[in-house]
Amino acid sequence: MKRFFIKYCLLVVLGATAFSSCKKTFDLLPQAQLDASQMYRNVYDADAAIVGLYGKFTSLAERYIVLNELRGDMLEYTDNADEYLRQISTHSVTAENPYANPRPFYELIVNCNDVLKNFNSMHDAKKMKEAEFQERYSDVLFLRSFLYLQLGIHYGSVPYVTDALATLDDVNNESKFPKLSFNVLLDSLINVSERATYKDEYASSSTLAVTVDGYPTQKWFVNKKVVLADLNLWKGNYVQAASYYRQVMETGTVGTLNGSYYSMYKVGWDSNGDIDHYITYSRAGDASTLVTNSQWRIMFELPTTTEGFRREWVWAIPFDNKFKPENPFVKLFSNIGGSYLVKPSKNATDMWDNEQQKSASAATGTPGIPYDARGQLSWKNINGQPVVMKFLYNYINNNTNLPINVLQKDSKWFLFRQTQLHMRFAEAANRVGRYRLAWGLLNSGIAGAYPAPTSDVTLYHNTLNDSYPFNFDARNSGSAGVPYYRSDWYRNIGIRSRANLVDQAVPATDSLNQIGNTLARFITCCFKKK
């Protein structure tokens, strides 16, 4: 009886307070935490929201690598790997496998939806300028599209959620969010992404294009045109996809005619090994002189502030001991200071072994070195164990094979590189009958694919009689040519040439499949897709 009395008393008191002066008594804002009402007040709050999204995005790095590379048979689990990694590798995944659970993707998607909703409110309340709003809104939109594309690639049919208030448990509720087939999902994503008015990188004046902890932020953010191009490529809209890739390939084609103009995202030479990233031997023909402290390997080690990094990478996010989240790659790949869970697969090493390099000169023998040197620069034996090195070059010193500082686990999450851009453009071009152009981009460049003709000089170093986006001009008058000229693409050397590999021979009867096979091999022939 006493108990009931107390309860009633409490209720009465509560009721009284609620009716009387609720606002003053209880509506205090927390002192150490942000309240929703203090968020989204101006463009800086919007920036903070975006950085928050990308911070959460980086925690997907391990999952992204495992799903793409381990599942794609480019990596193999080691004896240290747990049951779940083994399942991914052997394609026998059980329901409780955390790597196969799409929940973290959806958590971020719902966060994106929430941010988008709030950006709209800010826009309506005129808390952001129109241009600032468009930049930020489409960034989040495209990040979400990228996440959905990944979900579609890995899971096939997935629920499509654009509602900010959805709880994660609703995602499994088919009646609320029916699963879309990959094709329908692509349609929806292309539709919503095409409508975005801003598709460029952040303007250099933007408050999000700054330098934080020594890292320029520009390349942290998703490249919107690459996402659009990927969506169209998966969908089969090859010309549309190629157009978007072409736009990104032409990113450097502005301003002064300099190295950046001719080589950024163009797979072009620069006569500076820290920038153009060739496979080079300091004494051609002597296999023991492979250049490792510059050239190809260095692209994985370069600081993000360097010109070489800027011209090579389209999308890469740093991991640094100075900020969270912690670098997952040391744990995944390193046998020093890490757990060494995955190693290069035989499939991957065999692909490198079966390549053929160009002969250095007749005097030192033909054919050339009988393997792809990128293999030696992508993985190596440390303490008798094969270790994937690409993600570890900021952690393990390439010369000593020892950690630079065992407690400072720095790295970068490499998401998109200029070679991927060219491969995918070539894929699209190949599908719409531009075999020779595709072959050139893959092998010895545009100029290599359209060499000096015997009579008709229309196609000399160019494809200008073709329509956009397949019209390239790589003409080069040579040093003695009159008039002297250098066209935009004259430095393009082709992906295989850059790796010092011989050109792929193409039988005249089956260009589509042959180039397609080469592409397929190249697309997978790397721990980070080329």
Next chain:
Amino acid sequence: MHIRSSKWLTTALVFLIFSSGCKKWEDHLNITDPNITKTVFQQISENPDLSKFTQYVVSTGYDKVLNSTKNYTVFAPTNAAMAAVGVDVTGDTAKLNKFISNHLANQVYNTLNVSGTVRVKMLNGKYINMFGKTMEDANITKADILASNGVVQILDKALPYLPNIWEAVLTNTSIPAKQKAYLLSLYTNVFDATNAIQTGVNPVTGVPIYQAGTDSVATNQFWLNVHDVRNESNQYTLFVLSDAAWDAEITKLKPYFATSTVDSTTKLCSWEVVKDLAVAGVYTPSGAAADSIYSKFNTNTPIEKASIAQTIKTSNGMIYIMNKVNNLAKYKIKPFYIEAENYRYTSIDRRGNTYFRDRFNPITNKDFTDVLVTGHGVTGYNMNYQIKNVSSVKYRAYWVALNDFQTTTFSQKLGIGSAASTILPLTVVSPNIYTEVLLGEFTFTNYQSFLDLFLVANGTTQISCDYFRLEPVVP
């Protein structure tokens, strides 16, 4: 309402358990096995069938050890087993000490936890193999008797204190004289400051001066270079040849290790014979006519069961006394395989003209590394290699030299002993040959502890070679 009543029920239950069952819980948790309160010594002393063993444990003072708080395993032989132990052991304090401590181990070895063969280290430093419920030849008749400080295993046989292989070679009278004499001749003194007495310091160099005779220890080349058969923790097998067999083996090898004097030839051959006669692990004859035993020098020694004259069991393996071993000279004399890119030095520095090339061999389907020196401009340019322990025998020389840089041939030479040597002629290197090419053969009349080899250019033309190989021709 339903929730509330179940809560009450739980509380009531907990109360019930604690109020009523208290005593039973205590009983349950108490140690009731009376064995656990006794030490291993008490366990064996209370067992009348172990009275003899207990008596010796007390007389050697190990009863104090076995009453202490460390963990022990006592492998206690029954009185019947102890009756078989001779007075020569029980009447000699030193021997008795070793014998008793041969039954005591410093850890708990429970038969249930032992999988496979476990080498049990006894208090005297010897190891005895425990396999299931056996200790070497003895059976554990009553296993795993628990005690407060260990476990007691009762054996039907005593565990004799055995010498190790080296001790047996020194003391066992059945060991044939000649091989034993040779093994003893391999003693050398090496510097060891552990027990040295310092008498001063060299004022010039600051190096300590030690009293003569204290600064070195005797060690044996056989321990260092073959196997340290004194090591108790590992197991080895040593084959000792009867004097006749020893002489026969040496005579067989003499032509292949010819030197300027008879003595040094004999010494060299003795080493060649003895170095393959010890192997790691315990060998037991398989029953086949002859077993192939491979030494650490990868030499095959055929062991015929019928030729085993005597078997001596030791604490760290076996000694077999052999009436003969049919070891063939061709097993002993090894071929030489030299990668051309691993040269020691070149006649003149031409690194700028030297290419270490990675190549693909379509015949072996493997990648290989070779060396190409082109445009060096030095007449007779050469690269040096060195091999060791070259027998007095005929050798055939081969190389794989790849000429994939020109359509014409060129020639080069393998110089034996010196770059100017004409023992082997200039040999033509034809384009794109990936197989071995015979360069010729030559015979050494004397054994050489080391031999220089040279890859020599013909005039100023290039040198190209993957590897070369010397194959001994032994009947």
